[in-house]
Amino acid sequence: MRMSVQEAEARVRAGAAALQQGRPDEAARLIGEVTAAGIANAQVWLLLAHARAGAGDPAGEEAAVDSLLAADPQNLRGLILKGDGRARAGDRRAATSFYRRARQVAAAVGELPPDLAGEVSRVERVLAGFEQGYKAHLDSALAERGFGADARSARFQQSLDILAGEKEIFVQQPTAYYFPGLPNIQFYERERFDWAERVEAATDAIRAELRALMAETDAFRPYMVADPDRPRADFHGLLDNPQWSSLYLWEDGKPVEKNAARCPAAFEALSHAPLPHISVRAPVVMFSRLAPGARIPPHTGMLNARLICHLPLIVPPGCGFRVGNEVREWEEGKLIIFDDTIEHEAWNDSDEDRVVLIFDIWRPELSEEERGAVAAMFEAVDSYRDG
Amino acid sequence: MAEPAPSSDAAIRDLLARGDAYRRAGDVRAATSFFQAALRQAAQAGSLPRDLLEPLQSAQAHVRQAGADYQAHLERAVADAGAGPRFDEAIDILFGRRDIFHQQPSAFYFPGLPQRQFYEREEFAWVGALEAETAAIGAELRALLDGGASFVPYVEAEADRPPQDFHGMQDDPSWGAYYLWKDGSPVADNAARCPRTVAALEKVPMSRIGSRTPSVLFSLLQPGAHIPPHHGMLNSRLICHLPLIAPPGCWLRVGNETREWEEGKLLIFDDSIEHEAMNPTAELRVILLFDIWRPELSEAERRGVSAVFEAIDGYGKAPVSA
Numbered sequence: 001m002r003m004s005v006q007e008a009e010a011r012v013r014a015g016a017a018a019l020q021q022g023r024p025d026e027a028a029r030l031i032g033e034v035t036a037a038g039i040a041n042a043q044v045w046l047l048l049a050h051a052r053a054g055a056g057d058p059a060g061e062e063a064a065v066d067s068l069l070a071a072d073p074q075n076l077r078g079l080i081l082k083g084d085g086r087a088r089a090g091d092r093r094a095a096t097s098f099y100r101r102a103r104q105v106a107a108a109v110g111e112l113p114p115d116l117a118g119e120v121s122r123v124e125r126v127l128a129g130f131e132q133g134y135k136a137h138l139d140s141a142l143a144e145r146g147f148g149a150d151a152r153s154a155r156f157q158q159s160l161d162i163l164a165g166e167k168e169i170f171v172q173q174p175t176a177y178y179f180p181g182l183p184n185i186q187f188y189e190r191e192r193f194d195w196a197e198r199v200e201a202a203t204d205a206i207r208a209e210l211r212a213l214m215a216e217t218d219a220f221r222p223y224m225v226a227d228p229d230r231p232r233a234d235f236h237g238l239l240d241n242p243q244w245s246s247l248y249l250w251e252d253g254k255p256v257e258k259n260a261a262r263c264p265a266a267f268e269a270l271s272h273a274p275l276p277h278i279s280v281r282a283p284v285v286m287f288s289r290l291a292p293g294a295r296i297p298p299h300t301g302m303l304n305a306r307l308i309c310h311l312p313l314i315v316p317p318g319c320g321f322r323v324g325n326e327v328r329e330w331e332e333g334k335l336i337i338f339d340d341t342i343e344h345e346a347w348n349d350s351d352e353d354r355v356v357l358i359f360d361i362w363r364p365e366l367s368e369e370e371r372g373a374v375a376a377m378f379e380a381v382d383s384y385r386d387g
Numbered sequence: 388m389a390e391p392a393p394s395s396d397a398a399i400r401d402l403l404a405r406g407d408a409y410r411r412a413g414d415v416r417a418a419t420s421f422f423q424a425a426l427r428q429a430a431q432a433g434s435l436p437r438d439l440l441e442p443l444q445s446a447q448a449h450v451r452q453a454g455a456d457y458q459a460h461l462e463r464a465v466a467d468a469g470a471g472p473r474f475d476e477a478i479d480i481l482f483g484r485r486d487i488f489h490q491q492p493s494a495f496y497f498p499g500l501p502q503r504q505f506y507e508r509e510e511f512a513w514v515g516a517l518e519a520e521t522a523a524i525g526a527e528l529r530a531l532l533d534g535g536a537s538f539v540p541y542v543e544a545e546a547d548r549p550p551q552d553f554h555g556m557q558d559d560p561s562w563g564a565y566y567l568w569k570d571g572s573p574v575a576d577n578a579a580r581c582p583r584t585v586a587a588l589e590k591v592p593m594s595r596i597g598s599r600t601p602s603v604l605f606s607l608l609q610p611g612a613h614i615p616p617h618h619g620m621l622n623s624r625l626i627c628h629l630p631l632i633a634p635p636g637c638w639l640r641v642g643n644e645t646r647e648w649e650e651g652k653l654l655i656f657d658d659s660i661e662h663e664a665m666n667p668t669a670e671l672r673v674i675l676l677f678d679i680w681r682p683e684l685s686e687a688e689r690r691g692v693s694a695v696f697e698a699i700d701g702y703g704k705a706p707v708s709a
Contacts, residue, residue: 073549079549086547091547092702093699093702094547094548097549101549137702138698138702141694141697141702142691142694145694145697145698147690147691153691155499155688156688156691158499159495159496159497159498159692159695160695162498163496169496171489177481178480178487179474180476180477180480181476181501181502182501183683184489184498184499184500185498229414230417230420231402231420231423231424365501367470369469369471369474370470372468372470374470374474374477376465377461377464377465380460380461380464380465384416384460384461
């Protein structure tokens with residue numbers, strides 16, 4: 001049908017009036033003639049959708065909404081109507097997609113007319129219900145397929161937590177040296193390392209050595225110490241702060257002779273671990289004391305070619321430790337092994353000292369050649385003095 | 388305990404003086420640290436007294452020269468390391484010649500997997516048998532092209548979803564696809580026209596995830612076509628390309644590495660890492676594209692991932708009961 005713009009406008013006006021006066025069938029017919037003539041804009045499609053909805057024609061309504069969105073993909077009312085249509089048809093996933101897009105558009109627009117703002121809050125409520133129902137559905141559907149909560153590997157469980165938006169993704173962010181191609185694993189399980197048991201078996205003997213040292217004054221010194229030959233670079237107020245202090249068994253890549261003599265059990269136990277030998281940087285082995293109330297703020301380590309191990313020796317209740325998206329508690333005698341290039345933090349909310357034996361090991365994924373090359377590179381870094 | 392904060396000029400003068408002292412004493416690295424600190428403060432300070440400009444320039448020259456000397460020293464030290472491509476890449480990253488890329492799947496992230504851009508074909512036992520079929524697969528492809536088979540745009544608008552324009556690639560015919568499997572189901576008519584291709588894929592550990600994978604297709608890039616940088620949906624699979632028509636000069640970048648397709652040699656990569664491709668030549672480029680399970684996933688984990696997507700796809704399809 002050929003139709004002049006004037007005729008079209010007259011029909012739209014008449015249709016709008018009919019809709020307002022409670023004659024949606026007539027409105028749908030009048031406006032339908034305009035759209036059939038191919039001269040509709042987004043507003044006309046929206047009016048047609050309303051008229052067809054009033055006339056009890058949900059399929060026709062959705063078709064008008066589709067045309068509306070084809071003409072104006074970011075149309076907020078159109079996105080909400082499309083979501084409603086899909087929700088009525090039982091297609092919650094499609095409904096969720098359109099509602100989410102509506103939420104995005106509304107957030108970008110900012111202030112909305114009151115009726116539309118009300119619609120957007122309704123959409124938020126419906127979405128929240130869908131998201132909750134979705135999670136419950138996933139849990140039961142996974143259980144039906146043999147993947148109930150107790151049948152999931154730790155990393156599979158984590159993938160579900162990330163999917164549900166309950167956990168974030170953390171990646172390695174070493175401050176000085178990045179070795180590529182490695183998996184981003186926050187905690188390594190102690191069962192994976194055959195030397196772990198021998199180290200853990202020496203816990204009581206190592207703790208006895210520690211107690212003897214702690215009885216002396218000044219055995220520990222702040223973990224972060226200012227280097228007189230470098231500008232002061234404070235680390236979250238921890239520089240020269242005795243709240244986090246340490247006593248080294250290996251320092252600058254060498255055993256500390258006087259402490260070695262006093263900690264034979266610790267040295268014997270560590271001889272079973274694959275301590276990295278990297279120039280004056282590793283191994284680093286120390287008793288690390290966290291004073292009551294102390295907090296080590298979130299930070300990342302220097303290089304991802306190694307892992308850090310904690311053998312917990314004195315652990316009052318109320319201490320905690322987070323690596324990436326996972327929090328663990330130290331348990332006396334049970335190794336915690338983690339990638340310190342993933343953001344981590346620690347706290348001692350108890351009123352006693354917490355002490356762990358800290359040491360580093362080579363990352364198990366590095367070949368002998370790669371370990372040798374990393375060590376050679378740091379030798380070169382550290383031997384560099386005069387250009 | 389913190390040092391008092393002197394006025395900015397005085398602090399800069401102090402850092403420069405200490406840097407100079409270390410330079411005279413021959414401690415280049417300590418001097419560099421103090422000069423760098425002075426330069427940082429100078430960059431933050433608004434205006435500086437004129438007499439500071441010359442010493443700051445001298446500090447800058449020292450820092451630049453020290454950086455160059457240091458890099459040359461390290462390069463010499465590791466030149467013969469022979470520790471393989473990962474170590475070489477680490478050195479490139481250290482010197483800022485390459486960036487670090489991570490997996491960023493748009494829909495589903497499986498944690499704990501190695502962040503590897505390309506996998507080498509030698510790592511997979513099934514590769515040799517498939518590559519040996521290149522000529523037969525290429526012949527089936529040419530028959531399709533000669534017969535005017537219809538390729539569809541690789542990125543098609545999805546019904547009942549808000550439009551997601553993919554960098555202008557949606558419905559763009561310059562990136563064409565001819566599917567043998569699409570979103571987990573065989574395309575019977577197309578598969579029937581390519582029996583050798585279908586047979587060659589039988590030994591491949593294709594990823595089977597509900598209505599998502601496998602997809603197997605001839606992927607065609609028209610002359611001049613550019614697929615802009617993007618990330619795939621999942622990191623639980625790898626994408627394989629068997630190049631069939633690969634004019635020299637066409638390239639695929641995944642993360643910080645760019646490779647060229649070579650006819651008959653598989654490229655295997657993680658498409659959840661940013662990647663892009665281009666055909667800058669005047670001829671067609673066609674590959675056989677398919678996905679495989681990531682080798683690091685256990686059997687149970689593969690079944691788990693499939694179960695997740697079956698569960699997702701089974702959600703919200705049934706009409707809501709009144």
